[in-house]
Amino acid sequence: MTPSLPATLAYERIVVVGAGRAGFSAAERLRAIGFTGELIILGAEPHRPYNRTHLSKGLLAGTRSARDLPLRAHTRLNARWRTGSAAAALDVPGRRVLMDDGRDVWFDRLVIATGTRAAHLPGAPMHSPHVWALRTIQDAYAIDRAMARARRVAVIGGGFIGSEIASTARERGLAVTLIDRSPVLLRRSLGNALGAAAGDLHRKAGVRLHLGVAVAGWTETPRGVVLDLEDGETVEADLAVVGVGTEPDTGWLEGSGLDTANGVLCDEACRALDLNGRPVEGIVAAGDIARWPNLRFDATPRRIEHWINAIEMGQAAADTLTTDPGTQAPYTPVPRFWSHQHGTRIQSAGMPQLGEHMHILEGSLDANRFLAGFTAPDGHLAGLIAFNAPRSLLAHHASIGFPVRQSMTGALQTTGGP
Numbered sequence: 001m002t003p004s005l006p007a008t009l010a011y012e013r014i015v016v017v018g019a020g021r022a023g024f025s026a027a028e029r030l031r032a033i034g035f036t037g038e039l040i041i042l043g044a045e046p047h048r049p050y051n052r053t054h055l056s057k058g059l060l061a062g063t064r065s066a067r068d069l070p071l072r073a074h075t076r077l078n079a080r081w082r083t084g085s086a087a088a089a090l091d092v093p094g095r096r097v098l099m100d101d102g103r104d105v106w107f108d109r110l111v112i113a114t115g116t117r118a119a120h121l122p123g124a125p126m127h128s129p130h131v132w133a134l135r136t137i138q139d140a141y142a143i144d145r146a147m148a149r150a151r152r153v154a155v156i157g158g159g160f161i162g163s164e165i166a167s168t169a170r171e172r173g174l175a176v177t178l179i180d181r182s183p184v185l186l187r188r189s190l191g192n193a194l195g196a197a198a199g200d201l202h203r204k205a206g207v208r209l210h211l212g213v214a215v216a217g218w219t220e221t222p223r224g225v226v227l228d229l230e231d232g233e234t235v236e237a238d239l240a241v242v243g244v245g246t247e248p249d250t251g252w253l254e255g256s257g258l259d260t261a262n263g264v265l266c267d268e269a270c271r272a273l274d275l276n277g278r279p280v281e282g283i284v285a286a287g288d289i290a291r292w293p294n295l296r297f298d299a300t301p302r303r304i305e306h307w308i309n310a311i312e313m314g315q316a317a318a319d320t321l322t323t324d325p326g327t328q329a330p331y332t333p334v335p336r337f338w339s340h341q342h343g344t345r346i347q348s349a350g351m352p353q354l355g356e357h358m359h360i361l362e363g364s365l366d367a368n369r370f371l372a373g374f375t376a377p378d379g380h381l382a383g384l385i386a387f388n389a390p391r392s393l394l395a396h397h398a399s400i401g402f403p404v405r406q407s408m409t410g411a412l413q414t415t416g417g418p
Contacts, residue, residue: 005322012037017087018113019043022287024071025314026111032075039079044086053307055140056164090256109321112285116246124242130224133242150238157243158185160339165241166207167341176207177235183212197365205342248289263291263303269328270317286317296332296401297351306337334400350383350400362392379403
């Protein structure tokens with residue numbers, strides 16, 4: 001449904017801070033619904049928006065090239081782009097974004113979409129040419145060049161980025177060691193049982209796993225690095241990739257009056273909230289940086305760091321920004337993400353981590369093809385996770401958020417859920 005735009009909006013300036021997927025989606029939606037005023041997009045990187053999912057899923061594996069990365073709008077944006085300069089501060093009363101190159105950009109309405117930055121691992125020698133984190137296209141090119149020269153790769157971090165990089169490095173014929181503090185790979189996203197299944201995928205593919213242990217020290221060598229682990233073991237590598245998670249990029253919002261604890265706190269319609277919990281007029285947030293209550297599931301504000309959510313939340317934020325106060329619709333998506341690891345397609349829909357019990361609805365873990373459902377304490381289906389079962393996931397997708405039918409429950413797994 002296309003919102004009815006206020007008549008005065010045609011004379012206003014909307015500024016989008018962040019030239020990633022969420023900001024690009026918001027800008028595209030603004031034009032699609034008829035906003036004809038001035039549109040400015042600010043981006044810290046020198047590039048126009050590009051597909052970050054291809055960095056670990058395709059670019060490093062050689063199945064995607066630089067030509068596949070740029071995002072293409074489906075409507076004419078007619079926007080002024082200011083890339084290569086990061087936002088340094090936000091002056092809410094003055095309606096200004098202060099840039100790190102000394103310029104000020106004034107706005108009538110604002111979209112905050114600066115996403116996240118790679119989390120820092122204390123002690124990691126990130127200045128070394130043998131140690132990298134994957135966040136930007138420049139990082140991906142540097143890791144690609146380093147992999148071309150390497151024989152042994154150490155990946156620190158067992159989330160999706162780390163797991164995908166480990167998978168890609170094995171496809172390239174490299175010896176791979178993956179290190180993570182969690183005793184179960186991908187436990188936060190998949191839970192204990194399915195995280196263990198993912199760990200088995202990596203072991204069968206030849207990845208050496210060090211789980212439940214942290215890096216205690218680093219030693220740089222002429223050819224690479226040596227990692228000392230807490231359990232006394234050492235790992236030698238020509239290349240180390242650090243993927244220990246992300247942090248919301250909110251540093252530029254300090255002192256703005258917005259609530260930026262673990263991201264920009266928003267209401268159910270993506271409106272940014274101040275420190276007193278009140279919506280700030282004319283300011284919305286979208287994508288990885290936004291923490292909001294998805295009322296489809298509960299009233300707890302959370303951040304969702306997935307590509308599809310960045311697209312959909314950017315659109316929802318644009319709708320809210322151009323709608324009269326009090327008439328904005330809540331943003332209540334079914335979160336979805338996917339990953340490819342060692343030839344296995346992993347998909348998730350909903351909020352499996354809210355589940356109390358796991359049920360295998362189709363297939364089996366032993367066959368590496370299954371659909372798992374996660375039921376909340378109130379009996380509703382909180383989410384689904386599929387390994388190599390995309391059609392099964394699609395068939396049950398519409399059931400998320402509704403009471404689980406007895407015929408759906410399958411074999412109950414007493415894992416406690418994710």
